[in-house]
Amino acid sequence: MTQPTPLAGPAPAKPSCAIVLVNLGTPQAPTAPAVRRYLREFLSDRRVVDLPRLLWWPLLNLVILPLRCTRVARKYADVWMPDGSPLAVFTRRLARAVQAQCPELRVADAMRYGEPALARVLHELRAQHLDRIVVLPLYPQYSTTTTASVQDVVAQVTAQWAADSAEPAPQVRTIEQYAQDADWVEAVAASIRAHRAQHGNPAHMLFSFHGLPQRLADAGDPYPQQCQASARAVAARLGLADEAWSLTYQSRFGREKWLEPSTAGTLDDLARRGVRRVDVVAPGFAVDCLETLEEVAKELAGDFRVRGGDLRYIACLNDSADHARALAAIARRELQAIA
Ligand SMILES: C=CC1=C(C)c2cc3[nH]c(cc4nc(cc5[nH]c(cc1n2)c(C)c5CCC(=O)O)C(CCC(=O)O)=C4C)c(C)c3C=C
Numbered sequence: 001m002t003q004p005t006p007l008a009g010p011a012p013a014k015p016s017c018a019i020v021l022v023n024l025g026t027p028q029a030p031t032a033p034a035v036r037r038y039l040r041e042f043l044s045d046r047r048v049v050d051l052p053r054l055l056w057w058p059l060l061n062l063v064i065l066p067l068r069c070t071r072v073a074r075k076y077a078d079v080w081m082p083d084g085s086p087l088a089v090f091t092r093r094l095a096r097a098v099q100a101q102c103p104e105l106r107v108a109d110a111m112r113y114g115e116p117a118l119a120r121v122l123h124e125l126r127a128q129h130l131d132r133i134v135v136l137p138l139y140p141q142y143s144t145t146t147t148a149s150v151q152d153v154v155a156q157v158t159a160q161w162a163a164d165s166a167e168p169a170p171q172v173r174t175i176e177q178y179a180q181d182a183d184w185v186e187a188v189a190a191s192i193r194a195h196r197a198q199h200g201n202p203a204h205m206l207f208s209f210h211g212l213p214q215r216l217a218d219a220g221d222p223y224p225q226q227c228q229a230s231a232r233a234v235a236a237r238l239g240l241a242d243e244a245w246s247l248t249y250q251s252r253f254g255r256e257k258w259l260e261p262s263t264a265g266t267l268d269d270l271a272r273r274g275v276r277r278v279d280v281v282a283p284g285f286a287v288d289c290l291e292t293l294e295e296v297a298k299e300l301a302g303d304f305r306v307r308g309g310d311l312r313y314i315a316c317l318n319d320s321a322d323h324a325r326a327l328a329a330i331a332r333r334e335l336q337a338i339a
């Protein structure tokens, strides 16, 4: 059954351009069957797991999904919001905030996996006879596992449009990354400043990014360099001394070697050295989700507390006005570049 395009608030009378904010996707409910549906689609994407299918299919369907779904569903239930999964709720709210910044444009939200499905949102926007569409993946740092997967869907949809020339098709451009965008860097820095004004300064600060298999970085995925560039830019904006902060990677999946240092291992080292107060910010996540609210703010904060420390988690930019303004400016520049 088709659902209406998820427009983010009051649409302009006759827009000619649109922005589509795309996030990863998330389960529809905090239950094992919903998590299984979500993980099966997500982890079947060759961009995410590139093992030979003959090996991966039985491993995923017969081992990983049966073992993981109930445990992960419990984690989702722990952070679930009245309106749904945090990732979906904050992405919808962010799209509304960007729409408020861009009354002349149409702003929609979409997901790479699950609903609202990116391909359907693009088809529905085409039916509205727009000239130009900017797709903005909500990943500040490019990775083949995330941004490139969004680009795959955009390429499939636009190829379909090119083959079916009965109706005019809008031009579509996808933003690759905004890891060092000045407005975005300032928005992250301002959120940290505001946290410090309220809670005081920490002894150490972690910039914690979602991890990636080391093998992909070795094969040329530019993600770790872009994480470093983002963290350095925010630290510089705040005037932090080099020894006052570290970059770490979280959310490891599977047995392969992932990027180091890990957030959990670094917190262990800090606890061992007697560092009591640590702030953690997660600038690779545009909005709060399972990996920030459950893994960092609950699990890692709890582990650190047991070791005598005090971990304070700084929320993602979510639907803040600073975030919406930064993303609107990035998308507008891209729209002008298409014209
Ligand atoms: C091989 C597995 C994974 C890769 C590679 C990976 C890269 C990657 N992921 C994000 C952002 C998010 N990931 C989220 C959840 C999540 N990620 C993986 C696995 C890989 N991610 C799994 C299995 C899960 C689901 C939870 C679990 O089972 O542990 C989320 C949150 C989703 C939510 O619903 O809240 C985000 C966001 C990035 C940025 C990235 C590469 C750079």
Ligand SMILES: [Fe+2]
Pocket (backbone or CB within 6 Å): 210, 251
């Ligand atoms: Fe992930």
Ligand SMILES: [Fe+2]
Pocket (backbone or CB within 6 Å): 251, 252, 290, 291, 295
């Ligand atoms: Fe996790």
